[in-house]
Amino acid sequence: KLQAVLFDLDGVITDTAKYHFIAWKQMAEGIGITIDSEFNESLKGIDRMQSLERILIHGHQEQRYSQAEKEQLAQAKNDEYVALLASLAPEDAYPGIKELLQELKDNGVPAVIASASKNAPLILDALQLTDAFQAIADPQGIPGKPAPDIFLRGAGLVGADPSCCIGIEDAQAGIEAIKAAGMYAVGVGEQRILGPSGADWVLPSTSGLTLRQLLAAAHME
Numbered sequence: 001k002l003q004a005v006l007f008d009l010d011g012v013i014t015d016t017a018k019y020h021f022i023a024w025k026q027m028a029e030g031i032g033i034t035i036d037s038e039f040n041e042s043l044k045g046i047d048r049m050q051s052l053e054r055i056l057i058h059g060h061q062e063q064r065y066s067q068a069e070k071e072q073l074a075q076a077k078n079d080e081y082v083a084l085l086a087s088l089a090p091e092d093a094y095p096g097i098k099e100l101l102q103e104l105k106d107n108g109v110p111a112v113i114a115s116a117s118k119n120a121p122l123i124l125d126a127l128q129l130t131d132a133f134q135a136i137a138d139p140q141g142i143p144g145k146p147a148p149d150i151f152l153r154g155a156g157l158v159g160a161d162p163s164c165c166i167g168i169e170d171a172q173a174g175i176e177a178i179k180a181a182g183m184y185a186v187g188v189g190e191q192r193i194l195g196p197s198g199a200d201w202v203l204p205s206t207s208g209l210t211l212r213q214l215l216a217a218a219h220m221e
């Protein structure tokens with residue numbers, strides 16, 4: 001029986017990829033590195049410092065900065081990102097998300113955020129979805145996706161057995177994390193982007209997605 005549904009945030013609840021891209025691009029250009037939207041795909045599901053490392057490697061600058069300088073670069077990116085998030089509003093939640101969260105609540109199924117983002121509470125507040133979630137797993141101090149830790153921490157917060165959980169993700173690293181946690185993995189997005197991710201079920205979008213469909217797909221009725 002289903003005990004919890006765990007949601008990635010960026011790319012599942014709302015489209016923050018475009019804001020991450022604008023902010024990373026600005027930071028990268030400041031140090032002479034160019035990134036394009038295709039490169040940005042490789043940052044999905046990856047935490048802030050790991051994203052910075054990937055950008056520095058992309059620009060052949062992985063040896064150039066001290067840890068303190070890297071933290072400054074990441075801080076500059078985050079300041080810009082948070083400024084861009086100010087335009088986020090409730091109507092920016094992806095289609096079907098609000099309805100699915102309501103259905104979970106009506107049926108007593110905990111919804112949990114399992115995101116690498118330290119900005120998750122801020123984003124949920126802007127979308128007015130904070131109350132729709134029973135818990136937000138804190139990404140601090142645990143290995144990032146594709147390690148299973150954030151999903152296991154999320155399940156633990158609501159006392160759920162991972163094998164009775166469904167995880168929803170838009171990124172390869174995230175789907176690998178869900179599978180490594182022993183959960184049923186739903187991939188949202190284009191098959192082209194998700195690739196051979198190992199998702200148990202791939203959906204083009206969450207529009208119209210119901211609890212009943214999730215239960216049937218995961219054989220958890």
Ligand code: UVW
Nearest residue numbers: 047048116117118119
């Ligand atoms: C990510 O980049 C996912 O996290 P943050 O919002 O903490 O920068």
